[in-house]
Amino acid sequence: MSTPAAATTAAPFDDPLARERAHLASSRAALRAMREDVEALDISDVTANWVNAKALAHQIDERIKALADLSGTPLFFGRLDYLHAPGAEQAEGARGERFYIGRRHVHHAEGDPMVIDWRAPVSQPFYRASKKDPMDVGLRRRFGYTGGELTAYEDEHLSDPGEAARTSKLLQQEIERPRVGPMRDIVATIQPEQDEIVRSGLGGTVCVQGGPGTGKTAVGLHRVAYLLYAHRERLARTGTLVIGPNRSFLHYIEQVLPALGELSVQQATVDDLVAHVEVRGTDGAAAALVKGDARMAEVLRRALRSHVALPTEPVVVVRGSRRWRVPACELEEIVRELLDRDIRYGAAREALPQRIAHAVLVQMERSGEAPDDRVQDAVARNSAVKAAVKALWPAVDPAKLVLRLLTDAAFLAEHARGVLGEDEQKAVLWARPARSVRSAKWSAADAVLVDEAADLVRRTHSLGHVVLDEAQDLSPMQYRAVGRRCTTGSATVLGDLAQGTTPWATRSWSEALAHLGKSDAVVEELTAGFRVPTDVIAYASRLLPHIAPGLAPVASVRENPGFFDLRTVAETADVVAACAELLRNEGSTGLIAADARVPALAAALTAAGIGYLAPGEETTELTRLTLVPASLAKGLEYDYVVLDEPQAVVDGEPDERTGLRRLYVALTRAVSGLVVTHAAPLPPQLA
Template sequence: MVEQGELAKEQAHFDAAWDAREKSRQLLQEAWQAAGGPNKVRALVKRSGEQKAKQLGGPEDAVAFGRFDRDGETLYIGNHCIANDERDLLVINWQADAANDYYAATVQDPLGVERKRTYSTTRNQIDTYTDTLFEHLARSLDELTGPEQWGVDDAILDDLEAGRTGLMRDIVQTIHASQNDLIRSPIDQLLIVQGGPGTGKTAIALHRISWLLFNHRDRLQPADCLVVGPNPTFTRYIREVLPGLGDEDVRHADLRSLGPQRGVGTAENPRVAQLKGDARMADLLKNALWQRVGLAERAERLTVGVEGLGPTFEREEIERELQRLRNGTYNDGRVAFRRFLQDQVARRSRSEVTAATIDNALERVWPQATPQAFLRDLLASRERMLAAAGAVERDFTVSEIRSLLRAPQEKLSLEAWSDADIALLDELDYLLNGRSQTYGHVVVDEAQDLSPMQLRSIRRRSRNGSMTVVGDIAQSTGPWARDSWDDVCEGLESDLPTTVEELSLGYRVPRQVYEFAAQLLPIAAPLVTPPRVVRDGPEDPTLTETASEDLALVAVRAARHYAGNGQFVGLICCDELREAVVEQFRALGISYSDASTGEIGKSINLASPIEAKGLEFDAVVILDPSGIVRSSERGHRLLYVALTRTTRFLTVVHDGVSMPIGPVSPGSEPDETPAVLTIASPPEAVTNGQPDGAVTRKKKTAPSLHAPSPRAVDRFTRSAAREIAAEVRDALQPGAYRSFLLALSEELGIDLGRND
């Protein structure tokens, strides 16, 4: 219970800290007036002062959100450090080492902390506060609820109940002990965080950047950090978190912008997209580019200028020089070869040879190239593709090359580049010009779907391999869907250690919703362990059956109902029904935002399951779950993604099947739904001060037995496997694959649990 005398005392401290902060802000904003020197210097001082003042927070911001007491000392925690004129610390910032125990203290291991206090404020006015008294809790440990023993306090639960706004918020006030451990882990590593829906992996990655920037100022600046998301919609969703923490200049990018040409998200056949993402494409592009360098096949010599008048170079001399210059980038070699021609012409020619004449000869031997023009022309030429593919160690088949071919647009500016094309353009840009801008730390979100070529593109942007990579294998879909993180580790590997961590507390998705969605896991991701669910939602999912022709209308009405009650809404459907939904929005005069354009509104948002990845809404309406499953080979995972986007309400609009899981094998019932663990029961054990299960840590291991490394399979075996797999897909329902593999292993005498 809040004591009024204590509340007044706390408010006095907040007021003193506010006064001290405003004095500091004013001094920083006025510092330029005392600066000497030219106007440019004064302007620079002014910009710097304004930026530092902004990092202290605005006058409307509360100075602190919590405090903790230890050994007679009281420390207040806020977003920024605040000191008075006597240099007394009134508030310490959350990134400081001294603030660690505020987050790390648990009932099982309080780390000497006696009291943890969390404030609820309106601007800088304290409305109320809640206390966690660790000694008292430890004496009555057996009487605590599961959430209390897990360290999920009222502040966390209140934050989870808060409405969404369309932009991700920071979680500084509610960082859980298990999240804190990952945020503050060492910088010099490749950290991969596996986490189910609502486990906070995106928030961890963003707050980790802020923590690294504060604690490694000697080697890391905001502009030296890169955050890569899957699409523009996701990038817009998370864009305000880091500026809100005072880190303004961190670069945000999506996969479509990681190259010399921005992609437009052109739809592409999944098989073609998979081929373009294959690591073999790196060798094909390299071969194709360097095959353009050299004299024409039947040419015996190169004449600069008119035959008989200009100097002549024999083939052997030209090839010797070309071989010498092939070690660097394409364009560096081209510049060096032009210099060679220029020098030799000056020595051999008695008449003046113009620069244009030299450039003409250069173009015949070492043609100019840009990534866009080169890729367009290459994909249009069967002969060039076959020639380049033939030199790849792991050969392409003729049918694969045929599927990659496409007719070029008349104008290069009209080429519509797909997401898979962007990684190819980036690879060509690297071959032509060398490495682009690099970063001291790279964060990659929704990394479970990245192709090997996209992994190469991201790895090139890391200066030394320091990265934080987050995602969920159960949400891995698309051409490069995977069942483990092994090949991601391999694609991003550097000399730094690799650590894989697993989050197992699910904060955002309500228990009722997750129990419904988890029915998909035996089919969608049988090797994934469901997270422990922190809280109940306000109600069970609503399952609405209607005629097929009315699906879009009923779904739009459900979205309107939620929006009318002030909810932030996501309406998720497959592409097949998108046009019907848009027609209903227009017919009913309902405004909405379209995630396919990168737009996120504050009311109703229309998205596909892919576009909804990483987003969260107060209420979600799923339209035609069976259609979502049919839309992709990984349709069950797409539906799992869609169902787990809500923090409160879920409505599923269907025409007879609300959960399309089907039988596991003909004539049988589905596997038992995996138990959805809650935190109603206390943790079984304590490890390193953390409740067992809050985070599972493991060092990088050998490739999974369930997913052998492609390099371990010879070409003939892989070809045979493709043919058999095609027959199996045609003969069986997707839900029967696992049972078929188990039966096949028994027939062949193979134990899938052993490394035979």
């Protein structure tokens, strides 16, 4: 392996770096030409109507955006020189091919590729080839960039037995590069174990357990990009969705997929998915635990089915001079058959008038008439049939159903009997009954119940693929809400059991996947840490025996050890001074503190003249400090972190175990260095 080459003044034909720069310039020109070709398309005479024209115009606009040449983003980051042409017979003397690997496909006017999409099969050896298994690759070249300018290259002669395998310096530099702004893609640094997950098929669900810094979020996003490449037509029809824990997190990751040319993936929180009612209230831990329990699904099912009544009177349909009578016993048989099928409440309600009409048609046929489908539809719309359906299978509003369960103790007791205990029923009942759905102070957990009820009435639309990040914090009922969005599709579930910070945090992935409806999912574990320095992750891992016994600690593979410092401070000004010290370094800085301490720290920063941002706001070269409440730190990362008062972070949670998990999250947000400041004693678990 060569050392990174620096720029020289040699002639292009003598200087490999100059030749690579020339190829980069040609590739950018080719990409610009591809974009101009699309912009020049005239569709005025192509479509037959305005609807098709509008749809085609939208597709063209999306294609133009996907072909954007992003400033400061390398168009390619690697090169593969094959010993033989991929897919060809490896005959003696056969000439290999050279491929440049980048974020998207680029070809010149004749159609020959200048840059190969990183997701193409021919690109796979860039991530997986090794000295042990070169995969027919003679040379793998990595490129180093400063901004958008190609500044270095590094070679690995994979098929040369005389060259020893060594760690790539450029790869390590890219992993450890300072972070300013939102999360970026890791397309140039995907590791073999990550690549296996990224390229796993669309048909199966994958659950990725990964500690801090193992790249699980990036793996999930890159898997979406890969699936859109490999199954574009199918996913264009069925849709894809990325679900994150909060808006700050989604804002942090929102540029990753567009940088890879994927603009159609929707992003949402679980709260966004279940927004049938306006959330204005909050729950205590006891109420939230019960409302989030999967047993609530059975309570809702019972309450909904209780609206169905068995008939006591016949239905008499008058058509002309004839009267057709469906006796109560036959109606009861129809109703019971629909109940036994256990189909959606709304679908059964729509089927009931047709079943009654069919019973009438049978009588007509027996009397010698020959009714057709139009007659059956007419009977189904008959006023007597409509009245019977309204009485036997009335329409139910999901929000009103949940509201009654949460405000009517007798109604709840009737349908929770044998499912919820008396104390649990008392926990979920509202202290003040609401007059209407609109005036009710719904909590986030209540909204999930409404979503469950809505699905019992009418099936939720299923997407082709869903990525669920920070999944360890979801309740069983939230898992069910997500699972409804991918019943006919697949999912990528990302999380870390040690970072669960809700009272209902996931205890095991098998349990969580069962609630999701994906019990057959494959669970993969990432244990190599690419982000958190060794000393930092080692210190944070002291908490693992207390928060996730048996979970393997992350092993940092960083060459740069970073730094870690414990400081006893006397006042808030000392915390501000630590922030000012870290801001002298290149990159971003996060000040993480217990939520209750954030206002005081904000005032101290302002008094010191240090500007700061809130989580989710994009850092700039001028403002590189973010003040982060510990409750919002999950999923975020900063080059340097000041963690204020660890014991206050623990005390800010309802119980010690949850507090220690929150502390574990806060301790593992640093990429290059961590300073822990404290006036109070540290939690004994860190001793």
